[in-house]
Amino acid sequence: MAGQHRDPPTDRVGRPAGLRRRGHAGRSVRCRTGLANLALLVVLLVTGCQEPTREPASVEATIEARVVATVIAFQLRNPTATPQPAPTPIPTVTLTPIRAATPTPRLIGALTEIPLPTPTPAPTGLTQTVSHVVGAVVAINTPAGTGSGFFFEDGLVMTNAHVVSDYLRATVVSKFNGINLGITGTVIGVDEELDIAVIEVSKNPERPTLKFGDSRTTQLAEDVLVIGFPLSNILGEAISVSKGIISSKRNIDGVEMIQVDAATNPGNSGGPLVNSQGKVIGMVTLKIVNEVANRFFEGTGIAIASNAIQDRLPSLLEE
Numbered sequence: 001m002a003g004q005h006r007d008p009p010t011d012r013v014g015r016p017a018g019l020r021r022r023g024h025a026g027r028s029v030r031c032r033t034g035l036a037n038l039a040l041l042v043v044l045l046v047t048g049c050q051e052p053t054r055e056p057a058s059v060e061a062t063i064e065a066r067v068v069a070t071v072i073a074f075q076l077r078n079p080t081a082t083p084q085p086a087p088t089p090i091p092t093v094t095l096t097p098i099r100a101a102t103p104t105p106r107l108i109g110a111l112t113e114i115p116l117p118t119p120t121p122a123p124t125g126l127t128q129t130v131s132h133v134v135g136a137v138v139a140i141n142t143p144a145g146t147g148s149g150f151f152f153e154d155g156l157v158m159t160n161a162h163v164v165s166d167y168l169r170a171t172v173v174s175k176f177n178g179i180n181l182g183i184t185g186t187v188i189g190v191d192e193e194l195d196i197a198v199i200e201v202s203k204n205p206e207r208p209t210l211k212f213g214d215s216r217t218t219q220l221a222e223d224v225l226v227i228g229f230p231l232s233n234i235l236g237e238a239i240s241v242s243k244g245i246i247s248s249k250r251n252i253d254g255v256e257m258i259q260v261d262a263a264t265n266p267g268n269s270g271g272p273l274v275n276s277q278g279k280v281i282g283m284v285t286l287k288i289v290n291e292v293a294n295r296f297f298e299g300t301g302i303a304i305a306s307n308a309i310q311d312r313l314p315s316l317l318e319e
Contacts, residue, residue, distance in 0.1 A: 138157060255304065259300060
């Protein structure tokens with residue numbers, strides 16, 4: 001048995017027993033090393049928590065002073081390098097319009113409406129002209145025949161001398177309030193040379209009258225109207241209106257005449273020739289007759305100019 005070989009003793013994990021003891025010794029060394037390191041860390045921590053000495057603070061102040069001096073020197077050498085302050089912006093003011101206050105209306109006093117006079121409208125257009133004129137145009141009846149005439153003053157009728165002929169009285173037929181009224185009038189003046197006559201009847205201020213116009217201002221091709229009672233013995237006593245123009249202005253036997261192309265027939269003699277304003281610029285007196293054919297020339301009515309009538313009228317009324 002003395003010569004018998006024995007395995008060295010092992011621990012529970014199969015390691016040699018001697019190795020186990022060395023393992024305990026290694027752990028002891030490591031433990032001591034860790035404690036030493038821990039102690040050193042504590043010393044460092046304690047040292048770091050202490051207040052710093054004044055010497056490092058003096059060093060930092062010195063460095064700061066040098067930096068400031070360097071900056072000041074640089075600025076002195078480069079004055080334009082100093083940044084200029086930004087200009088202060090000009091404040092902008094937004095103007096808000098203020099509405100003017102609307103004054104409150106006040107009633108100062110009761111206003112009384114004053115009626116204005118209504119002016120008599122002048123005739124405009126041929127239709128209005130005719131309605132204004134026809135009331136003053138009349139039919140003239142004598143034993144010698146019939147003709148036309150017109151009131152130029154209240155109670156005074158103008159017609160042709162050949163219409164009344166030698167008679168001292170004539171019947172004047174006028175329409176008043178829509179009714180044809182026959183009034184017996186007296187022939188107070190006759191001018192056979194000019195072929196004009198005046199008949200006087202009772203006055204009536206409600207009866208319309210016509211005004212004379214200036215025949216010298218008339219123009220060729222000017223619109224005119226012939227109004228009267230032509231062919232009344234055939235067609236009856238109905239007023240007739242024919243429209244035409246001034247074809248010519250003539251002087252016949254020293255008398256100023258106006259030639260028109262409006263229809264004129266027996267019975268129109270003594271009727272007024274009016275312009276577009278309703279004023280009398282002439283009085284129908286005759287037609288041109290073709291003696292060879294014993295016929296009238298159509299479209300050649302002749303009227304005595306109004307200026308010629310007005311020139312003779314004063315002496316005619318004095319008779």
